[in-house]
Amino acid sequence: xxxxxxxxxxxANDQLAExxxxxxxxxxxxVVNVVGSPGCGKTTLLEALFAKLATRLAPxxxxxxxxxxxxxxxxxxxxxxxxxxxxxxxxxLDATMVAAAADGFDYDKLDLLVIENVGNLVCPxxxxxxxxxxxxxxxxxxxxxxxxxxxxxxxxxxxxxITKTDLLKYSNFNVExxxxxxxxxxxxxEIFQVSALAGYGMDDLADWLAAKCG
Amino acid sequence: xxxxxxxxxxxANDQLAExxxxxxxxxxxxVVNVVGSPGCGKTTLLEALFAKLATRLAPxxxxxxxxxxxxxxxxxxxxxxxxxxxxxxxxxLDATMVAAAADGFDYDKLDLLVIENVGNLVCPxxxxxxxxxxxxxxxxxxxxxxxxxxxxxxxxxxxxxITKTDLLKYSNFNVExxxxxxxxxxxxxEIFQVSALAGYGMDDLADWLAAKCG
Numbered sequence: 151x152x153x154x155x156x157x158x159x160x161x162a163n164d165q166l167a168e169x170x171x172x173x174x175x176x177x178x179x180x181v182v183n184v185v186g187s188p189g190c191g192k193t194t195l196l197e198a199l200f201a202k203l204a205t206r207l208a209p210x211x212x213x214x215x216x217x218x219x220x221x222x223x224x225x226x227x228x229x230x231x232x233x234x235x236x237x238x239x240x241x242x243l244d245a246t247m248v249a250a251a252a253d254g255f256d257y258d259k260l261d262l263l264v265i266e267n268v269g270n271l272v273c274p275x276x277x278x279x280x281x282x283x284x285x286x287x288x289x290x291x292x293x294x295x296x297x298x299x300x301x302x303x304x305x306x307x308x309x310x311x312i313t314k315t316d317l318l319k320y321s322n323f324n325v326e327x328x329x330x331x332x333x334x335x336x337x338x339x340e341i342f343q344v345s346a347l348a349g350y351g352m353d354d355l356a357d358w359l360a361a362k363c364g
Numbered sequence: 365x366x367x368x369x370x371x372x373x374x375x376a377n378d379q380l381a382e383x384x385x386x387x388x389x390x391x392x393x394x395v396v397n398v399v400g401s402p403g404c405g406k407t408t409l410l411e412a413l414f415a416k417l418a419t420r421l422a423p424x425x426x427x428x429x430x431x432x433x434x435x436x437x438x439x440x441x442x443x444x445x446x447x448x449x450x451x452x453x454x455x456x457l458d459a460t461m462v463a464a465a466a467d468g469f470d471y472d473k474l475d476l477l478v479i480e481n482v483g484n485l486v487c488p489x490x491x492x493x494x495x496x497x498x499x500x501x502x503x504x505x506x507x508x509x510x511x512x513x514x515x516x517x518x519x520x521x522x523x524x525x526i527t528k529t530d531l532l533k534y535s536n537f538n539v540e541x542x543x544x545x546x547x548x549x550x551x552x553x554e555i556f557q558v559s560a561l562a563g564y565g566m567d568d569l570a571d572w573l574a575a576k577c578g
Contacts, residue, residue: 187402188485188514189506216486218512239516241455241486269514270486271402272430272455291505291528292403298432300402300483302453314505320534 163277166245170252170280177257180363181265183279185303186287187296188269191313191346193221195287196264198346200228202356207261207363212251214243214268221266231255242273245280261363271296275303283362289314290323297331305335309342311355316348377491380459384466384494391471394577395479397493399517400501401510402483405527405560407435409501410478412560414442416570421475421577426465428457428482435480445469456487459494475577485510489517497576503528504537511545519549523556525569530562 174181184192193213200209210231213222222234233251235243248265255263265281267274286307288296291314297304304310310332312325329341340358344351388395398406407427414423424445427436436448447465449457462479469477479495481488500521502510505528511518518524524546526539543555554572558565 187483187506188510189401189503215513217515218509220509220513239486241484268486269401269510270455270484272453272482272484273487289403289505291503291531292401295432295434296402296483299429299434301431317505317531317534320531 160276163245166249167278167280170245170249171282173252174263174280174282177260179257179260179263180283181263181279181281182359183265183267183274183281183284184287185267185271185274185284185307186269187271187289187292190269190287190289190292192266192269192287193224195311195313195344195346196266197224197228198349198352199356199359200230202352203262203360206356206360208259209262209264210255210260212243212248212263212265214247214266216240216268231260237268241268241270242277243267243279244277248279262359271300271303275306283308285309285311287311287313288328290317290321294322294324294328294331297328297335301335304332307336307339309340310336312341312343314345314347315343315350316345374490377459380463381492381494384459384463385496387466388477388494388496391474393471393474393477394497395477395493395495396573397479397481397488397495397498398501399481399485399488399498399521400483401485401503401506404483404501404503404506406480406483406501407438409525409527409558409560410480411438411442412563412566413570413573414444416566417476417574420570420574422473423476423478424469424474426457426462426477426479428461428480430454430482445474451482455482455484456491457481457493458491462493476573485514485517489520497522499523499525501525501527502542504531504535508536508538508542508545511542511549515549518546521550521553523554524550526555526557528559528561529557529564530559 211225213234219234222232225232233254284307425439427448433448436446439446447468498521
């Protein structure tokens with residue numbers, strides 16, 4: 151009985167996600183769903199990315215968190231439109247939440263909408279939000295075994311960002327292992343190595359994303 | 365209808381957790397549930413802790429992961445009894461899984477059983493496993509805002525370990541902020557600052573845990 155309910159729920163989510171995607175398509179906005187562990191550097195990456203993209207495109211952000219508006223305030227300080235979703239304990243965003251939050255923007259003025267999911271390497275994997283691209287972040291400080299240990303979310307992503315590469319010299323993170331594990335799970339995925347704080351690899355990532363939005 | 369099912373499920377979990385705890389009490393083994401984000405350093409901490417405790421007490425471990433036996437193999441290399449639970453996608457351990465895994469040990473030979481939960485700062489918060497003590501880990505590389513952003517799991521823990529303190533000098537992590545946030549949510553909680561790799565604070569933690577098992 152529970153399993154049927156869960157299936158129904160997922161099916162309903164998929165349907166609503168398609169409606170979100172149609173709406174985003176009509177609005178001509180490119181939508182990215184960013185997933186990764188708590189503290190993997192999602193918001194810091196967005197701050198660095200938006201600085202690189204400032205003259206090229208107009209972004210907006212939906213922030214997903216259990217509680218607080220810490221991340222939304224960081225984005226707002228950049229003068230970028232942002233809506234905070236507080237999930238009140240839920241471990242991932244779903245298409246319903248995104249549909250509600252997506253009402254808050256003027257799409258005529260937007261090229262890119264980034265949805266920063268709740269920090270979680272498990273639950274967001276099962277929920278399409280209506281995005282065009284799913285980016286999964288793995289930070290160097292988390293360790294190179296995480297792709298093997300949490301395969302679902304990596305398998306379902308289009309892009310892997312290995313972040314905090316400025317910490318490589320203080321860690322035993324093996325980039326080759328992480329890349330090999332990702333290629334095994336998601337052969338088509340793009341892979342970037344970046345450090346938002348040190349600026350490593352950010353130009354390439356910004357150029358690539360700008361081209362996607364074009 | 366779904367809400368009722370979820371409540372029933374949680375109630376059933378609580379009941380089974382109490383049965384687990386009674387069993388652990390009868391066996392005279394102290395049981396710790398370790399929770400934290402993917403890559404916060406749970407397994408590395410256990411390796412360092414068991415090295416410190418080797419002459420004082422006999423531990424065993426239950427490892428929880430979505431997939432793989434990477435962590436269990438690391439524990440097994442230390443000659444410590446270990447059972448791996450693969451949740452096959454589930455985002456946390458529950459009391460049923462622990463009851464099944466707990467059959468695998470000879471309790472006459474054990475003082476301490478550590479349950480390493482699935483790496484997740486959200487979902488494990490709601491599931492009592494029958495432990496005596498819940499330890500939540502926050503690594504320096506995750507950032508000092510995580511207690512405010514993921515309050516439930518911190519509020520429901522007895523001990524906060526701030527790990528990877530060897531990275532403090534490369535980060536903007538504010539220990540005072542993290543400690544203040546934890547004291548606000550869980551005034552009674554013990555707080556330790558450690559680096560398993562550099563050895564900082566590990567003697568104090570090992571002494572404290574050995575006394576608990578006493």
